[in-house]
Amino acid sequence: MSDDADVAAWLSGRLPQEWFETAPSVSVDREEIVVVGRLAAPEEPEGGAGAPRRAEAGRIARFREETRPARMRIADEAEALFGRKVAWGARCGQAEELFTNLATPVMTRLRQPQRQVLDTLVEAGVARTRSEALAWCVRLVGQHQQDWIQQLRDALVDVERAREAGPAA
Known part of the structure; x- marks a missing residue:
């Protein structure tokens, strides 16, 4: 089994199911594991043309803040198991953000x-x-x-x- 498949399988059992709408995408290289999940879209906000994008960015920011301690624990476990750093990201509607990924x-x-x-x-x-x-x-x-x-x-x-x-x- 490839590294990607091993890591994805482990994460499917380890991540809380309520975090993401679907299984997160997982990419692996020599130094890093990047986990990016899709968040539920917020209700359609009232406002101008940029309101949906701001609502999506806000949903990602909330996810990042609320899940930080749990993500850090899971990352520590994964780093010990797979010998790589773990970076996280989220997609919501058209918005996507990576959190603290490596620049090697x-x-x-x-x-x-x-x-x-x-x-x-x-x-x-x-x-x-x-x-x-x-x-x-x-x-x-x-x-x-x-x-x-x-x-x-x-x-x-x-x-x-x-x-x-x-x-x-």
Whole structure:
């Protein structure tokens, strides 16, 4: 079973059922587990065009505050079990917010043409630093190549299954 499936299975038994409308999405990498659940939408508020968004943001803020001690206990248990930090998030209507997730430094070596791209983004004010510019580039690729990235992830799952089915060392 993959890390994602192990963690999701454990969380399905551990999280209070009343927290989320459906099972939360769980993503796992080497450093972090991110748990994002869908909250029930608030009643349609009266007001201008921005009222529903403000009500959704308020629902997320309330969830964050009211569940903080329980989320911290569950995160401590998960960190002990899985050896990764746990971040939380919530979706409500069109609003989504992640709470205190990691920003992990990543070492990379870039040649001058790649550094010049980052420096151009900094000079243009798109980013404040090369690090921020690189993060911007990664987000952009993730948005525009989402289908291709998902195909790669699916292929990696198949590779892992083949390894597990192979001969024992």
